[in-house]
Amino acid sequence: MAKKIAVDPITRIEGHLRIEAQIEGGKIQNAWSSSTAFRGIETILKGRDPRDAHHFTQRFCGVCTTVHSMASIRAVEDALKIRIPDNARLIRNIIMGIQNVQDHLIHFYHLHALDWVDIVSALSADPKKTAALAQSVSNWPLSSTTYFKGIQDRVKAFVGTGRLGPFANAYWGHSAYKLPAEANLMAVAHYLEALEWQKDIIKIHAILGSKNPHPQTFLVGGMAIPVDPNSQNAINADKIALIGKLLKKARTFVEQVYIPDLLAVASFYKDWAAIGEGVGNYLCYGDFHMDNSGGIDNLYFPRGIIMGKDLANVMALDESRITEEVTHSWYEYSSGGDAGRHPYEGETNPKYTGPQPPYEFLDTDGKYSWVKSPRYNGEPMEVGPLARVLVAYASGNADAKGAVDFVLKTLGVGPAALFSTLGRTAARGIDCLMLAQKTEFWLQQLTDNMGRGILEVHNSEKWEPSTWPKEAQGFGYHEAPRGALGHWIRIENGAIKNYQAVVPSTWNAGPRDAAGKLGPYESALIGTPVADDQQPLEILRTIHSFDPCLACAVH
Amino acid sequence: MHDPEFNVEEGQIPEEILQKWEARGVSRRDFLKFCSVMTASLALPSTFMGKIAEAMEADNRPSVIWVEFQGCTGDTEAFLRSNQPTAAEIILDYLSIDYHETLMAAAGHQAEAAKQASMEKYKGKYIAIVEGSIPMAENGIYCTIAGDSALNIARKVCGNAAATIAVGTCSSYGGLPAADPNPTGAVSVSEAVPGVAVMNMPGCPLNTENLTAAIVHFLTFGRLPATDNFGRPKFAYGKRIHDNCERRSHFDAGQYAEKFGGAGHRQGWCLYKLGCKGPETYHNCPTVRYNESLSWPVQAGHGCIGCSEPQFWDSMTPFYKRLPQVPGFGVEATVDKVGLGLAAATAVAFGAHGIASALRKGDDDSKGKKED
Amino acid sequence: MSTLELRYVWEWPVRLTHWINVISIVVLAVTGFYIGNPFVAVPDVNAYVMGWMRFLHFIFGYLFAISVVVRIIWMIFGNKYARFKAFAPWASVEGWKNMLGTFGYYTFVKRKPPFCVGHNALAVVAYSGIFVLFIIQILSGFALYGQFAPGSFWDNTLGSLLVVFGSQGLRLTHHLIMWLLIAFAIQHIYSGWMMAIKEKNGTMGSIFSGYKFIDTEDES
């Protein structure tokens, strides 16, 4: 007999996500993804100064904290045809690069790992064997027996207080946990190390943008952080050196801890390479400009789409084919009906039709989520590191090819394994590695510019609204940690006329569309095994593999 | 190594406390340093070190229930950047964070059960931390968790807490969701749950150093620190940015960056003319700074946007202009344009009047009888 | 027969406060405008231009505030032209007649302004408005002034204004009122000048000397 369950809150994500699933014969047979919180920021933006918008949109999310500033500013720059100085391009690349790197690391260790790692089992590990395991997978210096013994003692003392805090009441001992005790202990040690590491490397945002989360440094037309080797109030040699040091620290940890851990853990969960495939269509806007032309021909991660898992055929992306539907979302369009709308014509008119709280289940036949359903050519698309890496890989990007082939070879699986829960998690690691390695290059270019006396960070030609056309519209894109992010703005008389964002997690977490096509989360859950419907650990695995961010998705 | 902040005699803290912490993997030095930084943050005399140390005793770990409503998780992320102590230390050694959706291992009904258990066991004793605003419109349907509304959850969680701390401007004052036209009827915790003791720690996001200091204050004295007119602790929000700003001498001199990336901007001149809201914002950003005291907005060349002030999304915008718009005039009309227009219109009107009355007939019979 | 009589209308406190106000307002508007929009480029780090502007603004702010308070107190003790009642023409039938009459004169409906010794009735309405603006300007000014020292006298007394109107709201109001005062001054000087010419009663001179010429026939 089919049984419907609701997992709410889905924890270890950003925001408010609820999954309802129908389980039959130990497998998910149908699933519904819902976000249960709405703020209405697109509405709040109307009528405001377009130059202010990025401060508002940045607060879509405090996790991927820079990305909506980036997309917003690019939308305004696109509308007003503003070219940014080269230094601004490079500073943006560094900020975005390190954002992706840090965000991925936190996701892997602090949000996703506990789906695979059983902390309680770490207590029974042999520190000596743990050290041997750690040394066999990496050169990372923190790998002695004493070190792991220390970690284990600390965890034991903690567990000994009888108060497990955030680790209480979880699925410890669940039959789906497969790691040996030693691997669990190693992962726990790295959980703690990564917690330290993330706060250190993100200081790059503080240097370039005053603070993190929510750096305050982006501007329409460039950046607010000045560059001047002869000033102590600007990016100077001292700060370049500090950023360089932090970037190196970032890269080393990714190379020596994250990637080895990822591979070590993955090797015990290869069955997950056949679970959680999803819609099989991938969309990537591409990002990280390699030159200052402003064009999209020279992006480190190229733009493109892949339909039906066909890696042989990366197609060009046409932004105008994007629509959002609200058939199953708590909104209504002024035109009525089910037709999707392109974001320039987009509307955010809330219309709640769900049950009144407190409730048990949503009405999943009707509207059931605050997330809209974005479609490309009417098709649901998955976005994210997997899409990014697949498009780069299939387009022949050498770095992507090298990294992907290495991972596949180490795990002894073929490219088809990428279309899965495990593939998504692996692709995030590859994405992270590529950016951790590339960011130092942009810092070098910035240094070179400074050496040549190029100090410009902001193009203020069109700063004043009096220089703007009466009407303008623009599209701003960005490859955020969770994937393809688009902001669309319409400006009229110097003020925002309409503002719409279609966010990575909107693409992935969105509900069914008018045609009944499932969103990527929903579709990836179909077929996922669930050993114990009271402890749906497997749902968390597949959902977490997307790295959900619901504040982003709904905004 | 010489460390200026660290000038503590070990004798100030009882030996057995130090030993207990050592047993739990926190070195003597780290613990002493922690106590000394805390005493300094809270502006307490160093004689309070011992008291702080006692308050931090292992089994005293207070239970914390951290709920997020209409937020962006920025305040959680800020918390994860804590340094003195680090987030790992806080989670393992200082607090018992029994519910926090972003961090906790349990999910779904097991997560809710953990919250319930902690609320019952530590009723009246735990600290509630709230991130994000609470939507009041339409029976709270704009934010539900585990099927219940944020409002109901806030009532339960804050109503049974020893104290509630609102982290970030959203939970303190409504913040971004409450910005005009406030589509969801979002309000602050103190508006949503009147009658409970709430301390506001605004900032978008809040500065985690202030949060740790406030919690330590609570542990040490059993109550939250003194607050100002807006419910913010004075130790962190007692002074304007402008009065502690490192660029203040440029302000007084009259040296203002006129343009981003321009010479004055590169030389660290005052950002007043680029819209800095430091003169109307109370926060300790210039002294405490962010990410281990590395920087803060003005230091990095962007004006303060007033992110710790109530309704700053409406009152401090446009962010790149000093003053808000004059209500009822277009987006490009500054107060000076409107004012100048008014003065000019007056001058024109009376000028015209002057000409007209000079031409007026009959005025000359100055010995005027009353007309009628 | 009408006779011209020289009458003492404006007692010295009225004149003194008037001129202190005029001087302060000029200084406050100039320094205030600079505070709001520092238009002078200052290359020298050791300069203290904004510092002095603010210092002057606060000194004259105090002077102005004291002067306005003295004038308001004088509304109790002063002669009939200076009292509260003189500022409230709407409280009497006579007052209404005067207001309408003056209005008619200004709008060219009537050829002659109604007779009055003190302020003309319409001016008085403007003056009461101006006094309200003065008070708002002083309250908002001192509330903003209190911001730099939480817990100080001004913060304790006027801090609640910051809670109710917000500091940006107060600043905007303070700034806007400057312009309203400038507009008033234009109108006021013009009207004074016109009255002096048309009524030939020494209105302009009176604010210096205190005396006006009164046509006794008109008064009857």
Ligand code: HEM
């Ligand atoms: C007719 C009288 C006055 C005029 C025309 C005037 C005008 C102004 C103007 C235009 C500003 C700039 C506002 C802005 O753009 O932010 C200002 C600021 C200020 N005014 Fe006045 N003001 C007057 C009276 C006063 C008084 C009585 C005080 C009381 C002390 C005062 C205290 C202040 C303060 C504290 C500031 C803010 C200064 C700063 O932020 O550095 N003002 N004034």
Ligand code: HEM
């Ligand atoms: C050249 C400059 C000025 C001259 C010659 C002047 C002249 C006068 C005269 C003649 C009166 C008495 C008017 C009447 O009989 O109705 C008066 C009253 C008044 N003036 Fe002015 N004025 C000057 C500037 C100003 C300015 C700049 C302000 C303020 C913005 C101002 C505010 C007032 C007020 C409030 C009164 C009513 C006085 C009271 O009853 O205390 N004056 N002025």
Ligand code: NFV
């Ligand atoms: N989805 C999403 Fe974000 C990201 N990455 C943004 O665009 O997480 Ni908060």
Ligand code: SF4
């Ligand atoms: S206060 Fe700012 S950082 Fe905190 S939840 Fe609200 S928007 Fe996010």
Ligand code: SF4
């Ligand atoms: S930069 Fe801002 S806070 Fe600093 S002195 Fe200038 S106006 Fe004040």
Ligand code: F3S
């Ligand atoms: S914007 Fe916020 S972080 Fe501080 S400097 Fe201003 S209060």
Ligand SMILES: [Mg+2]
């Ligand atoms: Mg949207």
